[in-house]
Amino acid sequence: MNQKYSPAPLGEPADDDANRAERAERGSEREERDPFLTAMGERVRLLRARRGMTRKTLATETGLSERHLANLESGVGNASVLVLRQLAATLNCALAEVIGDETTASAEWLLIRELLHGRDQAALQRARVALAEMFAQAPRDPHRKDRIALIGLRGAGKSTLGRMLAQERKVPFIELTRVIEQLAGCPPSEIHSLYGASAYRRYEHRALEAVIHEHERAVIASPGGLVSESGTFNALLSHCFTVWLQATPEEHMRRVIAQGDLRPMSGNKEAMDDLKRILAGRGELYGRADMTFDTSEKTLADAYLQLRDRLAARLAAESPDDARVS
Structure with missing residues (x-):
């Protein structure tokens, strides 16, 4: 288990942290914020959004205060190396991703960047x-191509459309969340609360490996945050034909409310803003899917028939050497 670090420097009372943060914030109003700290704050906010974590959740996982995280994300807080290391561990990324762009670390990286630029x-x-x-x-x-994996946020239609596809294709329908629950012996929410986000990510990867090993043909509904873990998502892309089920933020929210499930937005007054940030943070990752399909403003019957026909056409047209396109 990762050691929890206090945001207060050694030898200073933790109670002084709020006062120091307030002084820093007042000072920032009088002078331009440091560009490095501002950029680092934006990266932390993006990494958090990609994983669908609220600031409160990240604060709980790291042992930091919400105020300290808010200042860091706004470019005010000058966090210690230990705090940044704790953030990187909780967000499951390299410390370089928090501090700066890894692709500036060597001449070879710079040459590759230049080759791909534009x-x-x-x-x-x-x-x-x-x-x-x-x-x-x-x-x-x-x-x-015999394993169809549906990705996207909750409320996009993964379970409903997935069951319909599996029934017509005469293959098993598998909700990866159920497999995770079976492996762990408890619901995902308890895995998070008892063991933390890192343990959940390990179960998620094990669950996908088990499904791939046991099923040559299936329709798989994946958890919305799976795409934020590169190893697990790459395995999904390598072993399954992936479809990103899209919807507008308003449609996502309406469907989730209709299901009576507000996680992870329950108790959050800025639920819609959080949802939009998650979509923005994961959009590029979801875009790596083999195809995309927008379910917004469609009846269930229309959405299914259009998805079925488009999927059949894409599978028929794809050859082993085809690159993925959205």
């Missing part, structure tokens, strides 16, 4: 697929 999305996707195949340690999965 390329359009299709060209970048081709480059990614080529690199993935170049460095792949295992042959291409021959059953990839």
Whole structure:
């Protein structure tokens, strides 16, 4: 378990932290904020949004105060190295991602950046697929197109449309969240509360590996935050044909409320803003899917028929050498 660090420097009372933060905030109003601290705060906010974590959740996981995190994200707080290390561990990313851009670390990285700079999305996707195949340690999965994985936020239609697809394709329908619960012996919410986010991510990866191993053909509904863990998401992309089910933030919220489930927005007065930040933070990751399908403003019947037809056309057209396109 990661050690929890106090935001107060050694030898200073923790109670002084709020006063120091207030003084720093007042000072920032009189002079321009440091660009480095501002950029770092934006990166922390983006990493948090990608994982669907509220500031309160991140504060609980790291042992820091919400006020300290708020100041850090706004470019006011000058966090210690220990605090940044704790944030990186909780967000499951390299410390370099919090402090700065890893791709500025060497001449080779800079040359690669220059080569890719200005390329359009299709060209970048081709480059990614080529690199993935170049460095792949295992042959291409021959059953990839037989496993359909639906990704997206809760309320996009993964469970409902997934069951309908599985029934027509005569394959098992698997909700990865249920597999995680079976492996852990408790609901995902309890995994988070008892063991933390890192333990949940391990169960999530194990659950996906188990499903891939046991099922050559299936329709899989994946948890919305799976895409934020690169190892697990890459495994999904390698072994499944992925479909991003999109919807507007308003449609997501309406459907979630209709289901009687407000997690993780319960008790949050800025639920819609949080939802929009999560969508913005994960949009580029969801965009790595083999295809996208917008379920907004469609009846269930229309959404299913259109999804079924588009999916059939894409699967028929795809060859082993095709690059993924959205």
